[in-house]
Amino acid sequence: AQTVTQSQPEMSVQEAETVTLSCTYDTSESDYYLFWYKQPPSRQMILVIRQEAYKQQNATENRFSVNFQKAAKSFSLKISDSQLGDAAMYFCAYRRSGGANSKLTFGKGITLSVRP
């Protein structure tokens, strides 16, 4: 079974600084998707970034980028120029490639606080 591990329960970053959130996963599949989701206090789950396993290039979305190391099964999220609105819970998630019934497996999440 696939597992997703986020070992850091909490992190803090100074506004305008850079922070990296760690995630590792375990799978025997070769084709899959990895995601980072953000959940602010409003509890709405917001997709931050997505990475397809077959792509060697790391995904980037504005201030958010990932370091995807397929052999090491590592998928970290880097937030540059941190803003107060980045404070939230962040979940790393895995989905194997396949049909519409493929499940999303979440890590335990990390709470990110941003210091003004």
Added chain:
Amino acid sequence: SAVISQKPSRDICQRGTSLTIQCQVDSQVTMMFWYRQQPGQSLTLIATANQGSEATYESGFVIDKFPISRPNLTFSTLTVSNMSPEDSSIYLCSVWTSSNYGYTFGSGTRLTVV
């Protein structure tokens, strides 16, 4: 991507009663997923709902406790039955949209059982 309307956004219920949560999607989707998020915890999949067939439940979740309805390709309900304080959680629905290879989530239902 799809847009999901989830209702109610929150409720406070007496133990022993039931609550039905609704999710309406603005487009047709094959599968809908129901999650539970206990306070301060991650999301745990309850079941996967396909239109026209019985939902598939994950280990630890049973149909008698969490009956699911999926009458068409845009709508689903999850009922939390015979509630106890341990059922106090956030419940979320989600769909996979192949057009953008991503999951969209409803805004969640915060349930408190007293």
